[in-house]
Amino acid sequence: MVRTRIPPSPTGQDIHIGNLYTALINFAVAKKNHGKFIIRIEDTDRTRFQEGAEEKILSSVKAFGLHYDEGPDIGGPFAPYRQSERLPLYKKHAEELIEKGAAYYCFCTKERLDELRQQQIKEKKTPRYDKHCLILENGERTRLDSRRRVDARRGIENGEPYVVRLNVPANKTITFTDVIRGEIAINSNDLDDQVLLKSDGFPTYHLGVVVDDHAMEITTVIRAEEWISSTPKHVLLYQAFGWELPAFAHLPIIRNPDKSKLSKRKNPVWASWYLEQGFLPETVLNYLALLGWSHPKEEEIFSLETFIDLFELSDVKPVGPVFDLVKLTWMNQQYLQNKTDAQLKKLIIEFSPRATKLSEETLTALMPLLKSRMQTLQDFEAQTWLFFTNKLPDGTDKELAAELLEKFTGITDWNHAMIFAELKSIMLARKVKMSVFYQLFTGEKHGLPLPEVLEILGKDKTLELLKLAIV
RNA sequence: GGCCCCAUCGUCUAGUGGCCUAGGACGGCAGAUUCUCAUUCUGCAGACCGGGAUUCGACUUCCCGUGGGGUCACCA
Numbered sequence: 001m002v003r004t005r006i007p008p009s010p011t012g013q014d015i016h017i018g019n020l021y022t023a024l025i026n027f028a029v030a031k032k033n034h035g036k037f038i039i040r041i042e043d044t045d046r047t048r049f050q051e052g053a054e055e056k057i058l059s060s061v062k063a064f065g066l067h068y069d070e071g072p073d074i075g076g077p078f079a080p081y082r083q084s085e086r087l088p089l090y091k092k093h094a095e096e097l098i099e100k101g102a103a104y105y106c107f108c109t110k111e112r113l114d115e116l117r118q119q120q121i122k123e124k125k126t127p128r129y130d131k132h133c134l135i136l137e138n139g140e141r142t143r144l145d146s147r148r149r150v151d152a153r154r155g156i157e158n159g160e161p162y163v164v165r166l167n168v169p170a171n172k173t174i175t176f177t178d179v180i181r182g183e184i185a186i187n188s189n190d191l192d193d194q195v196l197l198k199s200d201g202f203p204t205y206h207l208g209v210v211v212d213d214h215a216m217e218i219t220t221v222i223r224a225e226e227w228i229s230s231t232p233k234h235v236l237l238y239q240a241f242g243w244e245l246p247a248f249a250h251l252p253i254i255r256n257p258d259k260s261k262l263s264k265r266k267n268p269v270w271a272s273w274y275l276e277q278g279f280l281p282e283t284v285l286n287y288l289a290l291l292g293w294s295h296p297k298e299e300e301i302f303s304l305e306t307f308i309d310l311f312e313l314s315d316v317k318p319v320g321p322v323f324d325l326v327k328l329t330w331m332n333q334q335y336l337q338n339k340t341d342a343q344l345k346k347l348i349i350e351f352s353p354r355a356t357k358l359s360e361e362t363l364t365a366l367m368p369l370l371k372s373r374m375q376t377l378q379d380f381e382a383q384t385w386l387f388f389t390n391k392l393p394d395g396t397d398k399e400l401a402a403e404l405l406e407k408f409t410g411i412t413d414w415n416h417a418m419i420f421a422e423l424k425s426i427m428l429a430r431k432v433k434m435s436v437f438y439q440l441f442t443g444e445k446h447g448l449p450l451p452e453v454l455e456i457l458g459k460d461k462t463l464e465l466l467k468l469a470i471v
Numbered sequence: 472g473g474c475c476c477c478a479u480c481g482u483c484u485a486g487u488g489g490c491c492u493a494g495g496a497c498g499g500c501a502g503a504u505u506c507u508c509a510u511u512c513u514g515c516a517g518a519c520c521g522g523g524a525u526u527c528g529a530c531u532u533c534c535c536g537u538g539g540g541g542u543c544a545c546c547a
Contacts, residue, residue: 007547008547009546009547011546011547042547044546044547045545045546045547047546048546048547106545110545113544113545117544124472124473125472125473126472126473126474126543127543127544128543161545163545165545178476181476181477184475184476185475186474186475187474189474190473190474190475190543191474191543192543192544194544195544195545196545197545198545199545200545202545204544204545204546204547205546205547208547209547224541225476225477225540225541226540226541226542226547227541227542227547228475228476228541228542229474229475229476229541229542229543230542230543232475250476252476252477252540253540253541255540257481257482259539259540260539260540261540261541287483290483290484290496291483291484292483292484293484294483294484294485294495294496298484298485298494298495298496299495299496300483300495300496300497317477317484318476318477319477319478319484319540320476320477320539320540320541321482321483321484322482322483323482323483324482324483324497324498326482326497326498327482327483327496327497327498328497329497330496330497330498331497333509333510337510371509371510372509372510372511373508373509373510374509375509420506423506424506427506433506433507434506434507434508435507435508436507437506437507438507438508444507444508445507445508446507446508446509447507447508447509448507448508448509449506449507449508449509450506450507451506
């Protein structure tokens with residue numbers, strides 16, 4: 001049984017679009033293999049914790065249609081799915097590591113650590129913990145004198161703050177296979193003695209993720225590329241526990257146009273932002289699917305089901321793609337265009353409650369006009385401005401308005417053909433272009449087809465607007 | 472800087488030694504359709520980072536550069 005997961009941290013205002021991408025791939029891999037997709041909240045950083053973030057993340061994931069099988073709000077066979085509720089588990093495992101000599105207690109103060117780091121930076125060395133507190137529980141000692149070892153034991157008994165660090169062995173080659181990149185090897189000398197358990201009793205990501213992925217029987221760890229460099233530490237932990245390694249796949253990081261990691265300074269990063277802007281969830285997912293992967297027949301528009309069907313994790317390209325809002329917009333327009341009138345109407349009403357101020361009939365008549373002219377749902381209000389106003393835009397050409405009033409008054413059969421005929425006659429007589437009428441009615445040089453719009457607006461309302469514009 | 476990952480049009484990508492005169496999509500430009508705009512359609516411009524090696528033959532394999540990215544926290 002394939003089991004995948006995403007471990008979001010409730011530290012932002014929503015799920016990051018990059019994490020949504022990771023979620024999509026995790027979801028696809030799980031579904032493709034008839035497995036389970038899980039959400040586990042990694043709320044171990046109480047200083048960055050944000051109230052309400054978890055709810056927001058969960059609701060966003062749902063809004064995009066990535067239904068999870070197990071999670072903090074719905075439970076599951078491995079509950080709880082929130083790390084803050086699993087603290088004893090991490091402590092127990094940290095102690096197990098200490099017994100095995102794979103980890104050790106550390107009482108170093110922040111001051112000493114800072115000093116050490118400054119010194120190393122000054123010497124142009126990579127900042128790294130110096131194993132100052134390393135004492136092996138089995139009685140072996142390293143370079144510590146026995147007095148300090150006794151102090152350490154006493155410190156724990158006295159309730160002094162401590163952390164548990166990973167005891168990285170010297171000069172060992174650590175290897176793991178990445179589904180996307182193949183074999184990756186690193187020398188243990190380049191690894192730091194990472195803190196595993198913090199002084200507040202919470203685990204760091206490294207301990208938490210390994211313990212939980214194993215406990216929750218995760219088979220495939222799919223996460224962003226930025227985790228590659230810490231994977232060897234995780235491998236060390238799996239080995240120390242004697243656990244089987246899951247499959248690893250590190251997805252490319254989505255980039256800003258300047259190629260740096262996608263950041264909120266340079267790009268909209270919160271998933272719900274895209275929804276608020278009037279992008280459809282399926283558009284966003286479709287667009288994301290095309291980052292690092294392509295349809296076998298080079299198709300651009302396809303459903304989530306198709307994606308799941310065709311997707312192969314090993315086909316993902318390891319190159320970090322730039323997020324292109326322009327292409328996303330084009331894609332959204334395609335999706336909107338492919339909707340039926342009824343579907344589009346429903347989407348518009350959900351997005352712009354204000355639309356319900358218009359009659360059902362008006363709304364229905366507007367759909368064919370709108371369909372090819374909307375890039376996002378947000379365009380509805382701008383395009384239909386005329387239907388919500390009581391007065392024409394400022395700077396009206398009064399003379400033109402008067403002429404229109406006169407001609408329109410004479411129309412008995414109010415329909416777009418008749419309306420256009422009158423517009424046409426004015427255009428010929430005055431030697432003006434269609435754009436002057438758009439200017440008059442909307443303040444813009446162009447918009448929804450005017451004759452059709454006026455027909456839908458109705459003769460009474462049209463004449464009323466013109467009259468008001470003249471006085 | 473150390474370590475790790477990566478490298479095809481501006482962007483997303485196809486390409487797994489000969490099918491490549493390097494294909495598609497977005498965007499750009501030009502044109503057709505059209506009562507504005509949009510849609511739709513047609514066409515044009517536009518890329519294999521550099522150097523070696525392997526091979527009869529490299530976009531495709533290997534090495535070295537160069538460039539970009541990631542990571543070096545009691546954050547994830």
